[in-house]
């Protein structure tokens with residue numbers, strides 16, 4: 001009986017995610033359909049692919065607004081490859097770039113490149129490639145000179161090459177794709193994108209820059225695609241300047257069959273222009289335009305500041321002990337925060353059940369631990385990204401550098417330990433789990449004074465239920481027995497929390513290196529907290545912070561000085577980094593990720 005129900009559930013899940021048609025029925029070349037099946041293991045298109053592929057094949061400009069993890073990447077790559085392979089005579093390397101995919105981060109660049117490589121296996125004359133920050137320019141120049149048919153790029157580096165690499169040939173450019181458009185714009189790349197559109201002669205609203213680099217292909221032969229899991233004013237503006245009479249594709253989470261999809265596409269098409277001309281329709285945040293996977297279970301946990309760290313590591317312990325094969329991602333607001341927690345969790349030993357110190361202590365968490373943030377060396381970022389992908393039991397500590405577009409298979413739970421700020425960021429962080437119909441949980445940490453943030457999320461149609469933290473703490477064995485909370489007044493005084501906090505503080509206090517990391521993380525955390533913008537300042541009020549409790553959340557017995565040398569040194573370093581990266585105007589909280 002149970003088996004039947006499971007089967008039924010599985011079927012329902014599949015019909016909410018996959019379309020009841022084949023890739024070939026969408027008009028894709030048979031060899032490409034084979035590659036999709038054999039190299040990527042895709043039996044049938046997802047709903048968003050079934051809807052988008054025919055439209056992209058038709059040559060129309062498209063705006064896709066679909067939930068995270070619904071298969072947007074193949075929705076644009078497959079039709080482009082289909083067209084390119086059909087060119088007769090065959091395209092050649094020396095004809096330069098035909099399609100340009102713009103992505104916000106280096107990791108996403110590599111991820112899209114890897115999928116492209118697989119899809120192009122049997123179309124060896126179509127050359128994939130990427131250019132991105134952190135790589136050697138000279139090597140990139142050489143590759144561009146040889147020719148890259150489908151180029152994936154981060155905006156800053158692409159602009160650099162457009163201006164400085166004369167051998168970069170793009171006069172045959174036909175497609176520009178903005179993948180994770182919202183993130184590209186949030187990172188402050190709006191101006192770069194406009195310049196790129198100008199240099200490529202692809203901006204619709206303003207006169208095109210004239211010069212030797214403007215493409216010879218007429219803009220009417222261009223096809224631009226914009227993909228985003230969230231919509232806002234900036235995305236709408238980009239759509240206006242880059243998309244001509246686009247088809248809007250947005251999927252509801254509810255079940256849609258293919259015939260409904262086609263109807264949907266058509267009805268959406270007829271509204272297309274109105275939608276774009278009326279920003280409020282596209283951008284109104286209260287209409288629930290944030291697409292979240294319906295099977296995602298979203299919870300929040302209310303934790304007083306001083307107990308945050310003890311509670312975080314207790315929840316991690318509980319989750320890893322409950323399921324011995326799973327992956328979890330924890331998001332932090334700063335690189336220093338990631339570094340500190342990474343070192344701490346990698347080394348922290350504690351045996352809650354040993355009666356004496358003589359018995360020795362054991363690793364608190366028994367899983368592989370990884371870290372990812374923007375200040376790491378490119379090779380380290382790359383190897384972490386690849387390693388975490390293939391692990392079965394692992395924890396990734398990351399800044400928002402991992403929040404967008406990254407596809408780590410089988411992530412079971414997302415913990416937002418430091419609050420995300422903008423609701424869009426929340427959506428993208430949780431989007432790293434519950435991908436393609438898989439189950440997934442998310443947990444948002446809030447301090448009691450921050451709970452109004454739930455209302456902010458509610459305005460976007462995002463609702464969370466409370467995580468039973470006391471029950472979890474009660475279930476953890478301390479000195480061989482569980483401790484019921486009824487006898488204790490609050491979470492901070494729970495014997496388990498007290499015991500773990502004490503062990504953490506002793507661990508930090510005897511290790512100068514850990515102490516230093518904790519202090520840096522504390523300072524950066526306070527700075528990031530003060531940098532919340534607009535309305536969020538009302539929720540995340542720095543004045544309401546008790547800095548002694550914040551220090552406790554970094555296992556520091558004493559509060560480090562915020563006016564001391566190290567704070568000033570860090571501020572100076574941050575300004576210097578900003579200058580070097582030329583990002584000073586881009587982000588209000590630079591250096592965060």
Ligand SMILES: Nc1ncnc2c1ncn2[C@@H]1O[C@H](COP(=O)(O)OP(=O)(O)OP(=O)(O)O)[C@@H](O)[C@H]1O
Pocket residue numbers: 041042043044045046049067068069070071072073074229404405406407409431432435436
């Ligand atoms: N037709 C398909 N059949 C099976 N798996 C698929 C199919 N299409 C995509 N996938 C898988 O689904 C996952 C999500 O795909 P993808 O990363 O393209 O989603 P996305 O919508 O771009 O997500 P995000 O918005 O987070 O970037 C990937 O692991 C991908 O390999």
